[in-house]
Amino acid sequence: MKNGPDHRTKNVLVEFLFRLGDDRLILGHRLSEWCGHAPILEEDIALANIALDLLGQASALLRLAGEIEGKNRAEDDLAYFREATQFTNLQLVEQPNGDFAFTIARLFFFSAFNNLLSERLQKSSIEALAGIAAKGFKESSYHLRHSKEWMLRLGNGTEESHQRMQIAVNELWRFTGEMLAFDEVEEKLQQQNVIPDLNPIAPKWNEIVAAVLTEATIIIPSHQKDGGQAGNHAVSGSRNGFHSEHLGHLLAEMQILARSYPDAKW
């Protein structure tokens, strides 16, 4: 690799790439569960499109992680032969799909984050990562637009859709905190100029989300009278392999065939 990382940087970079790859793999998987069951045919297509983008990004990121790691692990080894506690995706993305409002609100929260992150990662000194991020930036701009449109439709649509959206946002709020929190992995990479400063992402994300929720007439949970109950129980730890119980079941399904016949080529 031309602009290859030195030894010190290598481990944190691999860790960082796992986080990126796992988020996209797990959310792509969840969205793919809608295929054939969406409210309208157009949405079967749109959600599949977004899932395909995310799975494509995941493949590229995990492949790169495996290459840099140098333990001869290809993207499929990483996707199909790791345990739940070795995955470092956000708990947000592993949650079951819920109703359409839940799926859309989660997609909106993640896409806003993904878009801001990809925008910055385009400037990574690791060329391969910058390339993946450039593609991810374009793709997530569409994901963000699509999910935002549905946020507005559901928030402003009928009483039922408004209520469902408010419930979805309330339930999801506690998963957003750890999404916006970075730790020593990102810090080290920033210090070594592998990636730019990611700290501006959180305020920007809050700005985007507040604007859309307001336009959708949805109350932002932290602004609620009860002091943002939902926000008080914020989850944490998934970047270190701590998950909800849902991930294990998701992986059991995803990995069954690959693990049942480990010698087979597909």
Place this chain on the structure above:
Amino acid sequence: MEALDEIILLERFESRINAGEKIEPKDWMPERYRKQLIRMISQHAHSEVVGMLPEGNWITRAPSLRRKISLLAKVQDEAGHGMYLYSAAETLDVDRRELIEQLLSGQAKYSHIFNYPTLNWADIGVIGWFVDGAAIVNQTMLAKCSYGPYSRANLRICKEENFHKRQGYEIVATMAAGTTEQREMVQDAVNRWWWPSLMMFGPSDNESPNSAELLRWKVKLHSNDELRQRFVDLTVPQSQAVNITLPDPELRYDKKTQHWNFGKINWEEFWNVVKGNGPCNRERLAARQKADDDGAWVREAAVAYTMKRRMNR
């Protein structure tokens, strides 16, 4: 006077068809032609949509990221086919909602093939190879049919189906060259899907109530039996190339006719599935019904939002 007009219009209509012209939505057409087309196009559209279910069943379990992505993309294409076809049907003055309700009430049919279960991963390969393969044979003909919008929809669909078939056959070839278990999975899937795939072309034409009229108006250009034979002739050599046995002891090449002869199709099974008693008829309709019910509030919200925006403008 009116009857006379009708006769003249019908003559003109049929001579245009004989000259190979396409009939377009605004052109005069006999009511029977319109009805037959709505029936065929909507059946075709429903088949694409219900067809998403058996293959969708394996998206979450696909054995590699590449396979997961290509299967999801394939099932997504089928949704797209459903959309082109509903749009083609809508040129004949019906709306999509009406057609979907006919599907859910059991009044409209869809291809019987999608009422069989997908039991192992090789089914995904074999469906691409057989089911998309059979669809290509049928749709290549329909791409030349006399009704312009349906012809163009099929032209577009065929391009993607070819890709699906290649992808399916590639899964089969990979597994057939793989481990003993993989070979067994492929053979098992082939055994289960072969005969139902032959039934996809429908009963022999002398027993197919609509055939004569459809052929005369060039909605169809070949008989069901001709299409079935074409599919068999194409598929047998492909099975030999990957060393997979088709479950028909009577398969034999006839040098004189240059066709593969095949055994008797169990039409009783076919009619049984068509009547709703196949292995998955209930599950397929229940899944479509659930998606429709669960999505009702979403569709209502979308309509309400559009109305509000229009009023505010």
